[in-house]
Amino acid sequence: MPVFFSTLIDIFIYLYMDKFFINGGNKLFGEIKMDCAKNAVLPILAGSILVEGVVCLKDVPIYKDVLSMIEILKNLGADVKWVGKNLYIDSFNICKNEISHQLASPVRSSIFTLGPILSRLGKAKVAYPGGCNIGLRPIDIHLFGLRELGCNINEKNGYIYAQKSKRKANAVSLRFPSVGATENIMMFACLFDGETKIYNPAKEPEIVDLAKFLNKCGAKIKGAGSDLIVINGVKKLNGVDYKPIYDRIECGTFLIAGAMTGGEIVLKNCNYNHNQVLIEKLKKSGCKIFCDKNKIALKSSKNLASYGTVETEVYPGFPTDLQSQMVSLATICKGTSFIFENLFESRFNFVGELIKMGCDIKCKSSVCIVNGKNKIFGADVVATDLRGGASLILAGLVAEGYTTISNIELVDRGYFAIENKLSTLGADIKRI
Numbered sequence: 212m213p214v215f216f217s218t219l220i221d222i223f224i225y226l227y228m229d230k231f232f233i234n235g236g237n238k239l240f241g242e243i244k245m246d247c248a249k250n251a252v253l254p255i256l257a258g259s260i261l262v263e264g265v266v267c268l269k270d271v272p273i274y275k276d277v278l279s280m281i282e283i284l285k286n287l288g289a290d291v292k293w294v295g296k297n298l299y300i301d302s303f304n305i306c307k308n309e310i311s312h313q314l315a316s317p318v319r320s321s322i323f324t325l326g327p328i329l330s331r332l333g334k335a336k337v338a339y340p341g342g343c344n345i346g347l348r349p350i351d352i353h354l355f356g357l358r359e360l361g362c363n364i365n366e367k368n369g370y371i372y373a374q375k376s377k378r379k380a381n382a383v384s385l386r387f388p389s390v391g392a393t394e395n396i397m398m399f400a401c402l403f404d405g406e407t408k409i410y411n412p413a414k415e416p417e418i419v420d421l422a423k424f425l426n427k428c429g430a431k432i433k434g435a436g437s438d439l440i441v442i443n444g445v446k447k448l449n450g451v452d453y454k455p456i457y458d459r460i461e462c463g464t465f466l467i468a469g470a471m472t473g474g475e476i477v478l479k480n481c482n483y484n485h486n487q488v489l490i491e492k493l494k495k496s497g498c499k500i501f502c503d504k505n506k507i508a509l510k511s512s513k514n515l516a517s518y519g520t521v522e523t524e525v526y527p528g529f530p531t532d533l534q535s536q537m538v539s540l541a542t543i544c545k546g547t548s549f550i551f552e553n554l555f556e557s558r559f560n561f562v563g564e565l566i567k568m569g570c571d572i573k574c575k576s577s578v579c580i581v582n583g584k585n586k587i588f589g590a591d592v593v594a595t596d597l598r599g600g601a602s603l604i605l606a607g608l609v610a611e612g613y614t615t616i617s618n619i620e621l622v623d624r625g626y627f628a629i630e631n632k633l634s635t636l637g638a639d640i641k642r643i
């Protein structure tokens with residue numbers, strides 16, 4: 212457990228208090244700093260398997276998913292330790308190539324280790340991944356890409372059995388720009404002889420950050436963030452110090468919290484370019500937003516108007532990871548809002564919980580129609596997934612009365628001590 216928990220009580224609170232208790236109605240005011248991005252740290256942790264040396268990741272929050280990935284790396288033979296908020300991973304002695312169901316099933320990012328293990332050790336036996344309950348979440352694109360590059364892959368009894376063999380092709384064209392599949396194939400190709408091209412890759416900022424980390428270790432990756440990524444294999448990657456990018460989804464979540472509560476907040480460690488589409492929607496709802504080099508300031512309006520329509524898309528479109536939070540926002544904006552979820556087939560599971568709070572929401576396959584109301588009410592609700600849980604917190608902040616949210620370990624997967632940041636801004640929220 213990281214050394215910077217000040218007391219045993221802190222550890223107990225973090226690990227065993229499993230509900231949020233919110234007294235709604237406070238406006239948020241003040242300034243907070245964003246943390247490193249969960250979805251940057253997780254693939255980088257997988258990428259550290261490729262490195263014959265010590266990687267130091269700076270300022271890493273204790274996301275529950277990070278703790279799960281650390282267990283996976285340790286099980287493979289890596290030496291992993293926290294020093295303050297810095298995470299040291301030494302993969303020099305990685306020797307095992309198996310990841311059990313017990314280790315793989317808590318997180319989606321376990322599958323991101325398949326490419327690196329294959330590339331480094333030549334063989335892998337990895338159980339199917341888990342992850343948020345927001346759809347089927349197949350891994351066919353991951354396996355297609357590795358097969359295209361010559362790997363023999365069989366799926367049996369809930370495991371993927373894979374073997375690296377001589378190159379079959381120099382290019383992989385993805386049928387869909389899957390974030391995880393792009394990361395898996397890019398990592399596999401780093402130590403794979405010759406040049407590999409990935410067509411139609413994902414372009415998320417977290418892909419660019421993973422490529423930046425790998426190149427700092429000595430990889431030869433060009434074009435991350437564009438329509439074509441070219442990797443020239445190298446013999447070895449060396450240990451580095453690295454600070455992952457800040458979390459654009461955490462930033463978006465807090466911008467929406469500031470908007471919903473009618474407050475005035477400043478978020479530091481934010482990249483305006485990574486949140487442009489959200490900022491346009493919040494301005495349309497009536498918020499005033501000012502952006503500086505790495506700061507975003509938001510001043511909400513008394514009567515928010517509907518932002519109209521949100522359609523989730525791959526980057527740089529509207530991020531699916533802010534979809535749930537936008538549904539919450541819509542519940543208190545004047546007018547009717549339409550939210551289309553185009554990436555995950557069941558990412559509206561949290562809506563039933565919002566309806567318990569008096570929200571006027573109808574869902575039909577991939578669209579959610581929300582009629583804004585002047586008032587919603589506190590209730591006892593259950594987090595259904597990471598971002599769905601965040602949307603319930605946002606609703607609780609503005610609801611009349613008390614809201615308890617259980618199953619909050621799902622929220623802890625991608626937000627570190629979110630209640631502390633919200634309390635700093637004046638929210639009446641505690642972990643009980």
Ligand code: EPZ
Pocket residue numbers: 249250253319320343346347348349350351352353354387388389390391392413531532554555556597598625
């Ligand atoms: C990553 O998941 C993120 N997780 C998700 O964040 C994020 O929502 C998603 O990218 C999209 O941006 C991590 O980085 C750990 P995908 P990933 O592969 O890689 C289909 C959060 O809340 N697909 O881009 O799993 C898939 O079913 C989490 O932080 C296939 O069909 O996303 C989905 O419909 C949730 N076959 C779509 O592609 C595949 O082999 C996007 O999935 C892979 C994906």
